Structure formats: C-alpha cells, structure tokens
Amino acid sequence: MFEFDQYLGFLAFLxxxxxxxxxxxxxxxxxxxxxxxxxxxxxxxxxRAAKKAKQES
Structure with missing residues (x-):
C-alpha cells in the first residue's frame, strides 16, 4: 500500500x-x-476627544 517515505510524507501533509x-x-x-x-x-x-475639543474652543 504505502512505502515508508510515502507514509512520512502523508503524515507531514496531515x-x-x-x-x-x-x-x-x-x-x-x-x-x-x-x-x-x-x-x-x-x-x-x-x-469623543474631537467632540470635547470642539466644545472647549
């Protein structure tokens, strides 16, 4: 079915x-x-900071 190097390649892929x-x-x-x-x-x-700065000026 599988040779050992094919088995290692399949495990690396998984x-x-x-x-x-x-x-x-x-x-x-x-x-x-x-x-x-x-x-x-x-x-x-x-x-909020822009609105606060606008209200202060």
Missing amino acids: TILTIGFWLMIFLLTFVVPYWIGGSIMEMIKEK
Missing part, C-alpha cells in the same frame, strides 16, 4: 493541514474580533 486548520480557527475566533473591537474602541475615543 500535520501541516491540521496546524493550518487550527491556526485559522484561532485567528477567526480570537485575533480578528480583538483587532476589530480595539479599532472600534479607538475610533470612539478619537470621536
């Missing part, structure tokens, strides 16, 4: 595929929402 899958899941569930949430909070802070 390992890389699995690592890529879990990395994509991690990025989509934690990193991207954190990045978007931080960007929105920063934008809100900038708008």
Whole structure:
C-alpha cells in the first residue's frame, strides 16, 4: 500500500493541514474580533476627544 517515505510524507501533509486548520480557527475566533473591537474602541475615543475639543474652543 504505502512505502515508508510515502507514509512520512502523508503524515507531514496531515500535520501541516491540521496546524493550518487550527491556526485559522484561532485567528477567526480570537485575533480578528480583538483587532476589530480595539479599532472600534479607538475610533470612539478619537470621536469623543474631537467632540470635547470642539466644545472647549
């Protein structure tokens, strides 16, 4: 069925595929929402600061 080097290649392929899958899941569930949430909070802070500066002047 498989020779030993083909078996090692198949295991390497499955390992890389699995690592890529879990990395994509991690990025989509934690990193991207954190990045978007931080960007929105920063934008809100900038708008508040601009509104405060406008009211003071």
